[in-house]
Amino acid sequence: MEIQKNLEIIDLCLKYKNTLIIGDLQFGYEEYLNKKGVMIPRFQTEDAIERIKNTISKCRDLKRIVLNGDIKHEFGRISKQEWSSITRLIDGLIKDYEVVIVKGNHDVMLEPIIRNYGEKISFVEKFVLDDLFIVHGDKIFECNEKTIIIGHEHPSISFVEKPGEKFKCFLKGKWKRKNLIVIPSFSSLAVGSDIKHGKFLSPYLEKGIGNFEVFIVEDKTYNFGKFKNLEI
Secondary structure (H helix, E strand, C coil): CEEECCEEEECCEEEECCEEEEECCCECHHHHHHHCCCCCCCCHHHHHHHHHHHHHHCCCCCCEEEEECCCECCCCCCCHHHHHHHHHHHHHHCCCCEEEEECCCCCCCCHHHHHHHHHHEEEECEEEECCEEEECCCCCCCCCCCEEEECCCCEEEEECCEEEEEEEEEEEEEECCEEEEECCCCCCCCCCEEHHHCCCCCHHHCCCCCCCEEEEECCCEEEEEEHHHCCC
């Protein structure tokens, strides 16, 4: 589904011309939970890599992959699972694509992995692509571009009919007269924060999302219209 001219939702990603934008992979989350005493199997890496492959297969003329922050889960050191998962993903991508990693607030210690790839990977605070300004979203950056794309928020939504189930979603609205698009977490474990509770992580959303359009991703993408008009 086209969310804006030349910007298409494909699964949990955005495609712009020859570029695919992916948000919040949160690799290493299982190891983090295991250390906290939550015993879950470590399936996220396989799931994410396979889903990325499937998404790429739906894209024509793809040349660039932008990973929009929070590639890893832990704020501090790089865990064994994070190192293994991130390396596997990058090794697979750099064979065929330019890889750009936009630094997220969880990626403070990502440099030891990145430096192994030299100039094959761009590791940046923000990335400009024509009239798109891609930034993780944990802090404000002034820009001249017309459209800002952020992750960080992990938007999802629940409904009264299924109160125990949350659906990942894209948000599209305005920030200082610019278009603002929020992409959901790609992680199968990080289902997301329910937007109807009104507690937002990103300063880009501090004024609320009443006039934002909600695009829910399930078997396909559904445009649910403006958030303020939803019966939830």
